[in-house]
Amino acid sequence: MRRAERGDLVAIAFHLNRRPIQISVAPRCHLADMLREQLLLTGTHLSCEHGVCGACNVMVNGVVIRACLMLAVQVDGAEVLTIEGLTADGLIADLQRAFVARNALQCGFCTPGMLMTAHELLARQPAPSREEIRIALSGNYCRCTGYHAIVDAIETVASQRRGAAVG
């Protein structure tokens, strides 16, 4: 097999926000750059580009991953959900409402990634303690809020969802 050259493009097919898509990408292009630059889904943010800050979190096959650490070609055949898709699904509408109501975001740059993490946490653990929420969020940097309001918002939604489940 010929070694891929810099300029070569690789055709991939995957589901993006529930819809099938085919696209050609450079082998070295990471998922976040493809989403932002080629697919114009700018809700996925880039801040550190080495997997520390969580601003680029997206879901691939139901798991939250760093879109800056995954190559675009790796999502061939996968299910990719970005903040735009999660919003359209309505799956996190309650979290989004709570974030706005509690002012759990200021500049908003960390927020899409933060919501991804919160969504995954609550799916896994419906009744997290504040401490558990804080630990779950420890892969997501926020420079504005100091985290307190984010913890409040997630705690509120967890309790609302439990109430709804019981009721």
Next chain:
Amino acid sequence: MAKSSDSLIGKSVARPQAERAVAGRGYYTDDIAAAGMAHAVFLRSPHAHARIGRVDLEAVRSAPGVIAAFSGADLAKICKPWQTRLALMPGHYSAAQPPMAIDESCWQGEAVAIVVAESRAQAEDSLELAQVEWESLPAVVDPEAALAQDAPLVHGDLQSNLAIDHRIEKGDTAAAFSHAATIVEHRFHFGRQTGVTLEPRSILAAFDRRTELLTVYQSTQVPFQMREVYAEQLGLNPDQVRVIVPDVGGAFGLKLHAYADEIAVVAAAMLVGRPIRFTADRLESFVSDSHAREAIATARMALGKDGMITGVEVDLIGGFGAYSIYPRSSVGEIMQTIQLVGACYEFSAYRGRMRGAYQNKPPSGAYRGVGEPLAMAITEQMIEFAAAAIGMDPLEFRRRHYRKTSREPTTTTAGVVLEDLSLQVCQQKLIEHMDYHELRREQTSLRHQGIYRGIGLSAFIEMSAGPSLYGPQGVRIAGHESCRLRLEGSGRIQAFSSSTDQGQGIATGISQVIAAEFGIPFEAVRITCGDTNLTPYGSGAWASRGMSYGGEAALLAARQLRANVLAIAASLLQVNAADLHIENGIVYDAAGVEQTTVANVAATACYSPHQIPLSTVPPLEVQERFFAKNVPYLSGNGIQAALVEVDIGTGLVSLLKCWVVDDCGRVINPQLVDEQIRGGLVQAIGGALYERCIYSEDGQLLNGTLADYLLPMAGEMPDIDVFHVSTPTFSTQLGAKGVGEAGTIGGLGCIWTAVNDALRPLGARVTHQPFTPEHVLDCIAAASSGKQSETDRSALGG
């Protein structure tokens, strides 16, 4: 204020702008794609200090996708260098700075060449082909070493690395110390930090050669300042330049400066004739964003026989980096420090000296609080040592020394004019809410079990500067804020504010003020900020001025617009305007009977003004501005406390709880205010416990990644309780004071004093911020071996 307004002032209205952000519809500069847009990247100096020989970009220019490549000399043809000057401080000299280094680079990370390509990846690839001849020169890293007689010069144009030497003297300090019953002394090393906005600096510049108009989209706090800078450097009139501020992903003072690389992008866009976008990646952010805080202070406090403070001395050296940052200078941090040491307290003699030192590091600039956190940390730690020295509870010691309240502006010992303070009331509230005395009892009993808890405290003052700060220095920065309101035919209000919103929520707060003052629902106000072609002239976002200045301008404009509408309504109704008022968009008479609606009046005034029986119909578009005439600063105040636990085996400091009592005068939106305080405090905690730009002896940044430069994470941060005292400023109608920096200003001092309170039984004191486990252990070891106070961190570099 109109009656209907009361429900909106003091209400935690949610921010409409937040709805976009949670849906991933934020609109940041890097999200904008202009037609024909190209991408810029920079070649940056790998040396802290070097002479630059030949810069050969020929191979770069012929690389795939490359449109143009420019050296510093290339850009110098269309972009003048700039020089930071302060007219009232003629002794402050900074070398002239070009947008990119030409013959000499003065810090690791200074831009040397710019490449413009069809894609960012292509531009980055091409950098490998650049050929630059470097001759490494001696680097100056430590601020004290920079001021040594034989220190190498940071920049070839400097006569000395001393950037400024300034003193404040008041009263007889020598006598205070020679007659003192007690003297306490401490040395403070403030680590170099950087703001780390989650959204890196980002700019998109487009120059239309036919119309000669320059449009710049930029993540900045100060669009009007940047407009003037671009015009001046590139030979344009300011009216040819439009600066638009999209969503800003964090700013914190870092986005207050004119960055050389951003000016280079604008120059390149003019040369290339295509829109060019540049967004710093994280690695280059660390070596090109402004740094802050680096300083070394020696402080002394003298007490008389009665246990009262008689004198305070501070000698401070601050690290400026290679240039005094443009256009505000790097002086602010150390100047505010020596001006505000002791500002919360009464005492009669003060001597402060500050020296700024050039170093081969990125220029230092504003970071949330600018000097105020250093001033409070120095003061509060000295207060704690003094109280301990005479065996007095530290809050009781503070209570005896707080400045007296006064309805008239008063002047501190260091010469700062302050408004009415409420420190005694704030302290009393703090004691009650944190259950201070119970915590002290618990602290004592836990110490018997080998658990070292510390209670830290910091009173603070937060200053919001007006036009006297920069204008008289010859620095072209507006000190006022403005607001223009347009009542539309629909009866809704379009507002344009010179304040800029980077998520702190000022657009929401100002809209609340307008709606409340005019008498219209919040939803009927639409606000625009951050566009030099749309908003009235003003300053932007710095010095916690959004509500204190921008809010007051909005109130004055809404009041004028209401008067105009009532005059028209009165004329149409043939009644006296003084008998009418507006509530919720409806015009009532004195008896409270509905007469007409704002929408009706607006429609008539817009579409059929000839039907209004007035010789002159007052305008439905009004503009007002505000700056305080009687005081140079609006000043808020408060007190913070922190409870920490120090593991003396590992040196790890755990934060258990924080409390803040803040007085920012009238609170417009309590939730936004509380979140400013919490977020600000966590930034201070970052500086106190984790953050530091670590430099090698030859000037290389050793921890310039987000994996290595530690920031506060959710797991380590405590819950923060926030309480308020409200003393409206007497300088405005609205009564709001600044709050954006409050948490940061007191935060460093309360963590510093908390850690030292925990270590007191061991006789140990921390001296170097951040208080890493290693430093805490060093201090404990030094105390047990009798070598108290100074611990040598030279192994860690400057």
